[in-house]
Amino acid sequence: MKPAVFDYHSPSELKEALHLLNEFGYDAKIMSGGQSLIPMMNMRLARPKVVIDINQIKELNYIRINNSVIQIGGLTRHYQIEESKEIEQVCRLITEGMKLIGHSQIRSRGTIGGSVVHADPTAELPVMLSTLGATITLASAEGQRTVTTEEFFMTYLTTTIEMNEILVSVEIPIPPANTGYAIDEFTLRKGDFAIVLAAASVTLDVEGKVKAARLALGGVDGVPVLLDEVTDGLIGKIPDQNLIAECCMGIGDMVDPEPDIHASAEYRRDLCITYAKRVLELAAKRALKQQP
Ligand SMILES: Cc1cc2nc3c(=O)[nH]c(=O)nc-3n(C[C@H](O)[C@H](O)[C@H](O)COP(=O)(O)OP(=O)(O)OC[C@H]3O[C@@H](n4cnc5c(N)ncnc54)[C@H](O)[C@@H]3O)c2cc1C
Structure with missing residues:
Protein backbone atom coordinates (compact mmCIF):
# COMPACT_ATOMS: atom_id res chain seq x y z
CA MET A 1 0.00 0.00 0.00
CA ILE A 54 11.46 16.46 12.68
CA ASN A 55 14.18 13.78 12.78
CA GLN A 56 16.91 16.34 12.01
CA ILE A 57 16.03 18.53 15.02
CA LYS A 58 18.82 17.28 17.28
CA GLU A 59 17.87 19.67 20.10
CA LEU A 60 14.78 17.48 20.72
CA ASN A 61 16.77 14.31 21.39
CA TYR A 62 18.11 14.18 24.96
CA ILE A 63 17.77 12.70 28.44
CA ARG A 64 18.55 15.07 31.33
CA ILE A 65 18.37 14.12 34.96
CA ASN A 66 18.72 16.37 37.99
CA ASN A 67 17.90 15.72 41.66
CA SER A 68 14.17 15.84 41.20
CA VAL A 69 13.22 15.39 37.53
CA ILE A 70 13.95 13.23 34.50
CA GLN A 71 13.45 15.33 31.39
CA ILE A 72 13.25 13.52 28.07
CA GLY A 73 13.26 15.38 24.72
CA GLY A 74 10.32 14.64 22.41
CA LEU A 75 12.48 13.04 19.71
CA THR A 76 14.26 10.65 22.07
CA ARG A 77 13.86 7.12 20.76
CA HIS A 78 12.39 4.25 22.75
CA TYR A 79 15.68 2.30 22.74
CA GLN A 80 17.62 5.29 24.11
CA ILE A 81 15.25 5.49 27.08
CA GLU A 82 15.30 1.71 27.53
CA GLU A 83 19.11 1.63 27.54
CA SER A 84 19.69 4.67 29.78
CA LYS A 85 21.51 3.51 32.93
CA GLU A 86 20.77 6.86 34.59
CA ILE A 87 17.03 6.35 34.15
CA GLU A 88 17.27 2.77 35.37
CA GLN A 89 18.95 3.99 38.53
CA VAL A 90 16.26 6.48 39.48
CA CYS A 91 13.10 5.02 37.92
CA ARG A 92 13.16 1.37 36.93
CA LEU A 93 9.51 1.41 35.90
CA ILE A 94 10.44 3.27 32.74
CA THR A 95 13.23 0.86 31.86
CA GLU A 96 10.97 -2.15 32.37
CA GLY A 97 8.04 -0.60 30.53
CA MET A 98 10.08 0.41 27.49
CA LYS A 99 11.10 -3.23 26.96
CA LEU A 100 7.41 -4.11 26.51
CA ILE A 101 6.94 -1.77 23.54
CA GLY A 102 6.63 -3.84 20.36
CA HIS A 103 9.91 -5.26 19.10
CA SER A 104 13.46 -3.90 19.00
CA GLN A 105 12.96 -2.71 15.40
CA ILE A 106 10.04 -0.53 16.53
CA ARG A 107 11.99 0.74 19.55
CA SER A 108 14.94 1.72 17.38
CA ARG A 109 12.79 4.28 15.50
CA GLY A 110 9.76 5.09 17.68
CA THR A 111 9.99 8.17 19.91
CA ILE A 112 8.49 9.24 23.20
CA GLY A 113 6.84 12.25 21.54
CA GLY A 114 5.26 10.13 18.82
CA SER A 115 3.95 7.54 21.25
CA VAL A 116 2.48 10.11 23.63
CA VAL A 117 0.83 12.18 20.87
CA HIS A 118 -0.45 9.06 19.09
CA ALA A 119 -2.17 8.24 22.41
CA ASP A 120 -3.02 4.61 21.84
CA PRO A 121 -4.89 3.54 25.00
CA THR A 122 -2.95 0.28 25.10
CA ALA A 123 0.48 1.89 24.66
CA GLU A 124 2.91 1.57 27.55
CA LEU A 125 4.22 5.15 27.71
CA PRO A 126 0.92 6.93 28.41
CA VAL A 127 0.15 4.44 31.21
CA MET A 128 3.64 4.74 32.73
CA LEU A 129 3.62 8.53 32.54
CA SER A 130 0.19 8.66 34.20
CA THR A 131 1.41 6.39 37.00
CA LEU A 132 4.46 8.58 37.53
CA GLY A 133 2.58 11.90 37.53
CA ALA A 134 4.57 13.17 34.55
CA THR A 135 3.99 16.41 32.67
CA ILE A 136 4.13 17.09 28.94
CA THR A 137 5.59 20.25 27.40
CA LEU A 138 4.26 21.53 24.09
CA ALA A 139 5.79 24.30 22.02
CA SER A 140 4.17 26.57 19.45
CA ALA A 141 5.40 29.72 17.72
CA GLU A 142 3.74 31.66 20.56
CA GLY A 143 5.63 29.90 23.37
CA GLN A 144 5.43 26.79 25.54
CA ARG A 145 2.88 25.24 27.88
CA THR A 146 3.12 22.29 30.24
CA VAL A 147 0.17 20.01 31.00
CA THR A 148 -0.48 16.96 33.16
CA THR A 149 -1.28 13.60 31.57
CA GLU A 150 -4.88 13.97 32.78
CA GLU A 151 -5.11 17.27 30.90
CA PHE A 152 -3.41 15.84 27.80
CA PHE A 153 -5.10 12.51 27.02
CA MET A 154 -8.71 13.03 25.90
CA THR A 155 -9.90 9.78 24.34
CA TYR A 156 -8.82 7.10 21.81
CA LEU A 157 -5.93 8.49 19.73
CA THR A 158 -6.96 12.02 20.73
CA THR A 159 -5.16 14.55 22.89
CA THR A 160 -5.42 18.25 23.68
CA ILE A 161 -2.39 19.10 21.51
CA GLU A 162 -3.18 22.01 19.17
CA MET A 163 -2.50 21.76 15.44
CA ASN A 164 0.33 24.35 15.73
CA GLU A 165 2.12 22.55 18.60
CA ILE A 166 5.00 20.09 18.86
CA LEU A 167 5.63 17.91 21.90
CA VAL A 168 9.11 19.01 22.94
CA SER A 169 9.64 17.16 26.22
CA VAL A 170 8.24 14.98 28.96
CA GLU A 171 9.12 15.61 32.61
CA ILE A 172 8.96 12.81 35.16
CA PRO A 173 9.33 13.61 38.86
CA ILE A 174 11.89 11.32 40.49
CA PRO A 175 10.04 9.47 43.20
CA PRO A 176 11.29 9.40 46.78
CA ALA A 177 13.42 6.56 48.13
CA ASN A 178 11.39 3.62 49.46
CA THR A 179 9.41 3.54 46.22
CA GLY A 180 8.81 0.33 44.31
CA TYR A 181 7.33 -0.01 40.83
CA ALA A 182 5.91 -2.65 38.58
CA ILE A 183 4.40 -2.88 35.11
CA ASP A 184 2.86 -5.93 33.49
CA GLU A 185 0.54 -6.66 30.60
CA PHE A 186 -1.50 -9.32 28.92
CA THR A 187 -0.71 -9.78 25.23
CA LEU A 188 -1.70 -12.47 22.76
CA ARG A 189 1.90 -12.74 21.50
CA LYS A 190 5.15 -11.27 22.77
CA GLY A 191 5.60 -7.78 21.34
CA ASP A 192 1.90 -7.26 20.50
CA PHE A 193 -0.03 -4.28 21.80
CA ALA A 194 -1.45 -5.19 25.20
CA ILE A 195 -5.03 -6.32 25.72
CA VAL A 196 -4.79 -4.91 29.25
CA LEU A 197 -1.79 -3.41 30.99
CA ALA A 198 -1.21 -2.16 34.51
CA ALA A 199 1.49 -0.08 36.18
CA ALA A 200 1.90 0.79 39.85
CA SER A 201 4.14 2.69 42.19
CA VAL A 202 4.15 2.27 45.97
CA THR A 203 6.08 4.49 48.41
CA LEU A 204 6.53 3.33 52.00
CA ASP A 205 7.26 5.28 55.18
CA VAL A 206 9.89 4.23 57.73
CA GLU A 207 7.41 1.86 59.41
CA GLY A 208 6.73 0.08 56.12
CA LYS A 209 3.27 1.62 55.76
CA VAL A 210 2.10 3.04 52.44
CA LYS A 211 2.77 6.77 52.16
CA ALA A 212 1.76 7.15 48.53
CA ALA A 213 0.63 4.85 45.74
CA ARG A 214 -0.56 5.11 42.13
CA LEU A 215 -2.13 2.54 39.86
CA ALA A 216 -2.94 3.05 36.18
CA LEU A 217 -4.55 0.70 33.68
CA GLY A 218 -4.42 0.71 29.88
CA GLY A 219 -6.70 -1.03 27.38
CA VAL A 220 -9.90 -0.42 29.34
CA ASP A 221 -10.85 3.06 28.16
CA GLY A 222 -9.76 5.66 25.62
CA VAL A 223 -7.19 7.04 28.04
CA PRO A 224 -5.05 5.62 30.84
CA VAL A 225 -7.30 4.99 33.84
CA LEU A 226 -5.92 6.08 37.21
CA LEU A 227 -7.50 4.13 40.05
CA ASP A 228 -7.07 6.40 43.09
CA GLU A 229 -10.05 4.69 44.71
CA VAL A 230 -7.95 1.52 44.91
CA THR A 231 -4.68 3.06 46.04
CA ASP A 232 -6.35 5.33 48.62
CA GLY A 233 -7.28 2.15 50.48
CA LEU A 234 -3.60 1.31 50.93
CA ILE A 235 -2.52 4.60 52.51
CA GLY A 236 -1.25 4.29 56.09
CA LYS A 237 -1.38 0.49 56.02
CA ILE A 238 1.10 -2.37 55.54
CA PRO A 239 0.58 -3.44 51.92
CA ASP A 240 0.29 -7.18 52.35
CA GLN A 241 -1.36 -9.53 49.86
CA ASN A 242 -4.70 -9.56 51.70
CA LEU A 243 -4.98 -5.77 51.83
CA ILE A 244 -4.09 -5.46 48.15
CA ALA A 245 -6.62 -8.14 47.19
CA GLU A 246 -9.28 -6.40 49.26
CA CYS A 247 -8.57 -3.01 47.67
CA CYS A 248 -8.61 -4.48 44.14
CA MET A 249 -11.87 -6.36 44.65
CA GLY A 250 -14.02 -3.46 43.42
CA ILE A 251 -12.04 -2.78 40.22
CA GLY A 252 -14.57 -4.71 38.12
CA ASP A 253 -17.16 -2.04 38.96
CA MET A 254 -14.76 0.87 38.46
CA VAL A 255 -13.83 0.09 34.85
CA ASP A 256 -16.08 -0.16 31.83
CA PRO A 257 -14.03 -1.76 29.03
CA GLU A 258 -15.32 -2.21 25.48
CA PRO A 259 -15.40 -5.70 23.98
CA ASP A 260 -13.50 -6.29 20.71
CA ILE A 261 -12.31 -9.20 18.57
CA HIS A 262 -9.53 -9.96 21.09
CA ALA A 263 -11.42 -10.00 24.38
CA SER A 264 -14.90 -9.59 25.81
CA ALA A 265 -15.60 -6.77 28.26
CA GLU A 266 -15.98 -9.33 31.05
CA TYR A 267 -12.63 -10.93 30.29
CA ARG A 268 -10.92 -7.52 30.23
CA ARG A 269 -12.51 -6.71 33.59
CA ASP A 270 -11.05 -9.91 35.07
CA LEU A 271 -7.66 -9.08 33.55
CA CYS A 272 -7.79 -5.64 35.17
CA ILE A 273 -8.22 -7.15 38.62
CA THR A 274 -5.52 -9.79 38.10
CA TYR A 275 -2.95 -7.38 36.68
CA ALA A 276 -3.72 -4.60 39.18
CA LYS A 277 -3.12 -7.03 42.05
CA ARG A 278 0.01 -8.36 40.41
CA VAL A 279 1.66 -4.96 39.89
CA LEU A 280 0.66 -3.60 43.29
CA GLU A 281 2.05 -6.67 45.06
CA LEU A 282 5.32 -6.49 43.16
CA ALA A 283 5.65 -2.72 43.62
CA ALA A 284 5.03 -3.10 47.38
CA LYS A 285 7.58 -5.93 47.60
CA ARG A 286 10.16 -3.87 45.78
CA ALA A 287 9.44 -0.82 47.96
CA LEU A 288 10.03 -2.97 51.03
CA LYS A 289 13.42 -4.02 49.67
CA GLN A 290 14.37 -0.33 49.44
CA GLN A 291 13.75 0.08 53.18
CA PRO A 292 16.92 0.92 55.15
C1 LIG B 1 4.43 -3.53 14.53
C2 LIG B 1 4.30 -2.43 15.57
C3 LIG B 1 4.14 -2.79 16.88
C4 LIG B 1 4.03 -1.80 17.87
N1 LIG B 1 3.86 -2.18 19.18
C5 LIG B 1 3.74 -1.24 20.12
C6 LIG B 1 3.55 -1.59 21.50
O1 LIG B 1 3.51 -2.77 21.86
N2 LIG B 1 3.41 -0.59 22.39
C7 LIG B 1 3.44 0.73 22.01
O2 LIG B 1 3.32 1.59 22.88
N3 LIG B 1 3.62 1.08 20.75
C8 LIG B 1 3.77 0.15 19.79
N4 LIG B 1 3.95 0.53 18.50
C9 LIG B 1 3.96 1.97 18.18
C10 LIG B 1 5.32 2.58 18.41
O3 LIG B 1 5.59 2.70 19.78
C11 LIG B 1 5.39 3.97 17.79
O4 LIG B 1 6.71 4.31 17.77
C12 LIG B 1 4.65 5.10 18.44
O5 LIG B 1 3.29 4.86 18.61
C13 LIG B 1 4.70 6.35 17.58
O6 LIG B 1 5.94 6.91 17.72
P1 LIG B 1 6.68 7.48 16.45
O7 LIG B 1 7.83 8.26 16.95
O8 LIG B 1 6.94 6.41 15.48
O9 LIG B 1 5.59 8.55 15.90
P2 LIG B 1 5.06 8.82 14.44
O10 LIG B 1 4.52 7.58 13.82
O11 LIG B 1 6.06 9.59 13.68
O12 LIG B 1 3.84 9.81 14.80
C14 LIG B 1 2.69 9.34 15.49
C15 LIG B 1 1.71 10.53 15.67
O13 LIG B 1 2.27 11.49 16.57
C16 LIG B 1 2.46 12.77 15.91
N5 LIG B 1 3.77 13.23 16.41
C17 LIG B 1 4.93 12.53 16.43
N6 LIG B 1 5.87 13.20 17.12
C18 LIG B 1 5.30 14.36 17.52
C19 LIG B 1 5.78 15.47 18.28
N7 LIG B 1 7.01 15.50 18.82
N8 LIG B 1 4.93 16.51 18.50
C20 LIG B 1 3.66 16.47 17.99
N9 LIG B 1 3.17 15.44 17.28
C21 LIG B 1 3.97 14.39 17.06
C22 LIG B 1 2.42 12.47 14.42
O14 LIG B 1 1.97 13.58 13.69
C23 LIG B 1 1.43 11.31 14.39
O15 LIG B 1 0.13 11.79 14.45
C24 LIG B 1 4.08 -0.42 17.49
C25 LIG B 1 4.25 -0.07 16.15
C26 LIG B 1 4.37 -1.05 15.19
C27 LIG B 1 4.57 -0.64 13.76
Missing part, protein backbone atom coordinates in the same frame (compact mmCIF):
# COMPACT_ATOMS: atom_id res chain seq x y z
CA LYS A 2 1.16 3.50 -0.72
CA PRO A 3 0.27 6.82 0.87
CA ALA A 4 -1.53 9.63 -0.93
CA VAL A 5 0.76 12.25 -2.46
CA PHE A 6 2.27 14.68 0.06
CA ASP A 7 4.89 17.42 0.27
CA TYR A 8 7.88 16.74 2.50
CA HIS A 9 9.84 19.13 4.71
CA SER A 10 12.77 18.27 6.95
CA PRO A 11 13.63 21.25 9.15
CA SER A 12 16.74 21.09 11.34
CA GLU A 13 15.53 23.60 13.93
CA LEU A 14 12.47 23.62 16.16
CA LYS A 15 11.72 27.23 15.22
CA GLU A 16 11.57 26.31 11.55
CA ALA A 17 9.27 23.33 12.23
CA LEU A 18 6.90 25.53 14.24
CA HIS A 19 6.90 28.08 11.43
CA LEU A 20 5.98 25.34 8.91
CA LEU A 21 3.19 24.11 11.20
CA ASN A 22 1.79 27.64 11.34
CA GLU A 23 1.99 27.93 7.58
CA PHE A 24 0.30 24.62 6.69
CA GLY A 25 -2.04 24.22 9.69
CA TYR A 26 -4.42 21.26 9.52
CA ASP A 27 -2.87 20.11 6.21
CA ALA A 28 0.38 19.18 7.99
CA LYS A 29 1.48 16.25 10.13
CA ILE A 30 4.63 15.97 12.22
CA MET A 31 6.64 12.81 11.63
CA SER A 32 8.99 11.44 14.30
CA GLY A 33 9.71 7.68 14.19
CA GLY A 34 6.97 7.20 11.59
CA GLN A 35 6.04 3.87 13.20
CA SER A 36 2.39 4.83 13.58
CA LEU A 37 2.04 7.69 11.11
CA ILE A 38 3.41 5.86 8.06
CA PRO A 39 1.18 2.76 8.44
CA MET A 40 -1.79 5.11 8.89
CA MET A 41 -0.81 7.01 5.73
CA ASN A 42 -0.26 3.78 3.82
CA MET A 43 -3.74 2.60 4.80
CA ARG A 44 -5.07 6.08 3.88
CA LEU A 45 -6.40 6.55 7.40
CA ALA A 46 -4.25 9.71 7.45
CA ARG A 47 -3.82 11.85 4.31
CA PRO A 48 -1.70 14.84 5.29
CA LYS A 49 -0.87 17.14 2.37
CA VAL A 50 2.40 18.04 4.08
CA VAL A 51 4.70 15.90 6.24
CA ILE A 52 7.08 17.78 8.53
CA ASP A 53 9.82 15.30 9.41
